[in-house]
Amino acid sequence: MHFDCLVVGAGFAGAVMAERLASQLGQRVLVVDRRDHVAGNAFDAPDRRSGVLLHRYGPHYFRTNSPRIREYLSQFTEWRPTEYKILAWTDGRFWPFPVNLNTFEQLIGRASTSEEMADTLEKWRVALPDGRPPANSEEVIVSQIGRALYEKFFEGYTRKQWRREPRELDPSVCGRIPIRTNRDDRYVNDSFQALPRDGYTRLFERMLAHPLIEVRLKTDYREARAQVSCTHLVYTGPIDEYFDHSLGPLPYRSLRFEPETLEQPWFQPAVQVNYPNDHEFTRIVEIKHITGQADLPMTTIVREYPADYAPGGEPYYPLPTAEARALYARYEARAAAETNVSFVGRQATYRYYNMDQVVGMALTEYEKLRTKLPTPTA
Numbered sequence: 349m350h351f352d353c354l355v356v357g358a359g360f361a362g363a364v365m366a367e368r369l370a371s372q373l374g375q376r377v378l379v380v381d382r383r384d385h386v387a388g389n390a391f392d393a394p395d396r397r398s399g400v401l402l403h404r405y406g407p408h409y410f411r412t413n414s415p416r417i418r419e420y421l422s423q424f425t426e427w428r429p430t431e432y433k434i435l436a437w438t439d440g441r442f443w444p445f446p447v448n449l450n451t452f453e454q455l456i457g458r459a460s461t462s463e464e465m466a467d468t469l470e471k472w473r474v475a476l477p478d479g480r481p482p483a484n485s486e487e488v489i490v491s492q493i494g495r496a497l498y499e500k501f502f503e504g505y506t507r508k509q510w511r512r513e514p515r516e517l518d519p520s521v522c523g524r525i526p527i528r529t530n531r532d533d534r535y536v537n538d539s540f541q542a543l544p545r546d547g548y549t550r551l552f553e554r555m556l557a558h559p560l561i562e563v564r565l566k567t568d569y570r571e572a573r574a575q576v577s578c579t580h581l582v583y584t585g586p587i588d589e590y591f592d593h594s595l596g597p598l599p600y601r602s603l604r605f606e607p608e609t610l611e612q613p614w615f616q617p618a619v620q621v622n623y624p625n626d627h628e629f630t631r632i633v634e635i636k637h638i639t640g641q642a643d644l645p646m647t648t649i650v651r652e653y654p655a656d657y658a659p660g661g662e663p664y665y666p667l668p669t670a671e672a673r674a675l676y677a678r679y680e681a682r683a684a685a686e687t688n689v690s691f692v693g694r695q696a697t698y699r700y701y702n703m704d705q706v707v708g709m710a711l712t713e714y715e716k717l718r719t720k721l722p723t724p725t726a
């Protein structure tokens with residue numbers, strides 16, 4: 349059986365590519381995913397007992413600054429505007445997080461101002477020699493807010509999450525958490541923060557509902573390759589796996605999610621509570637705070653445990669270290685030599701991207717491809 353395009357992976361990268369190729373170019377597209385559902389890591393489904401629309405692979409907070417990406421996705425969903433507010437639990441109490449003026453006031457035990465906070469951080473911060481930029485995740489935080497706040501909120505969390513010292517990790521890991529001297533206590537800065545009104549899975553179902561798209565679940569790439577031929581391949585799985593790990597396996601971090609349903613309406617005061625210094629888990633998520641289901645009588649929480657990655661497990665996070673990047677660069681060079689294959693998405697490019705960035709990457713890849721692809725088969 350022949351398809352114009354075989355898309356491996358039904359996450360954001362694969363679904364956007366399939367949708368564009370079918371709806372704009374009239375291509376016949378087969379999408380395969382080895383999981384038993386579409387939506388990749390953004391998959392959500394109601395908990396059987398509580399009815400809470402759980403994000404199976406960790407909370408997915410959609411946000412973007414790009415009107416192009418928002419408008420593209422808005423063809424397939426309405427939105428539920430929301431703000432992601434999280435807390436940290438340490439020293440026996442909740443703290444506003446990311447660090448902001450409210451956090452600072454709680455720390456010093458009295459009311460303060462943005463000016464006082466900025467002046468104090470200026471005294472606490474540890475300047476880098478010769479004003480050079482931070483070289484790792486410890487430096488990026490200590491050079492902004494000093495050691496005490498770093499140790500309270502960042503050090504333990506990062507160690508648990510990556511099983512590495514923050515100084516071994518790229519500055520981008522901790523550097524993407526904002527530090528604010530005002531009272532803005534939102535988790536992220538983006539101008540658009542909202543969830544698909546009917547959930548992510550429904551959004552994906554609508555994207556993939558085009559008559560020229562066929563979706564086969566529980567189907568691995570190798571299996572599909574043996575069954576069908578294609579003119580072009582879009583691959584969104586792990587790049588080392590595509591090349592049979594021939595240069596050695598890329599390192600990843602994994603996670604274990606432990607859900608618990610409780611016969612009470614709420615468990616915690618915010619959608620997410622971080623545990624930088626207590627317990628083996630890094631965070632507890634009570635997604636009901638943002639799914640528009642406040643009326644449900646029960647709740648479901650999910651504890652998130654960092655885990656080592658072993659082949660066959662889920663490669664959630666590429667490791668943000670220099671050695672891992674160097675190995676990826678060698679795979680990337682091989683990928684560039686492949687003809688009629690596009691490597692798109694988080695695993696295929698071995699980089700942590702947010703959902704909106706992956707949508708943007710796929711839209712750009714489609715634009716590059718559209719002029720090159722042959723006319724679809726009849």
Ligand SMILES: Cc1cc2nc3c(=O)[nH]c(=O)nc-3n(C[C@H](O)[C@H](O)[C@H](O)COP(=O)(O)OP(=O)(O)OC[C@H]3O[C@@H](n4cnc5c(N)ncnc54)[C@H](O)[C@@H]3O)c2cc1C
Nearest residue numbers: 357359360361382388389406408409569585693694702703
């Ligand atoms: C715990 C966690 C929390 C996150 N939270 C956020 C957040 O709050 N906000 C945000 O913007 N982003 C978040 N992200 C990032 C988000 O998940 C990614 O940006 C997005 O999923 C990337 O889409 P993708 O299509 O590249 O990859 P994926 O969603 O991983 O999809 C890839 C798909 O390919 C399939 N596949 C792989 N190999 C094969 C194969 N050989 N054969 C068949 N199928 C295959 C996989 O089963 C998977 O379904 C989070 C990620 C994680 C891990």
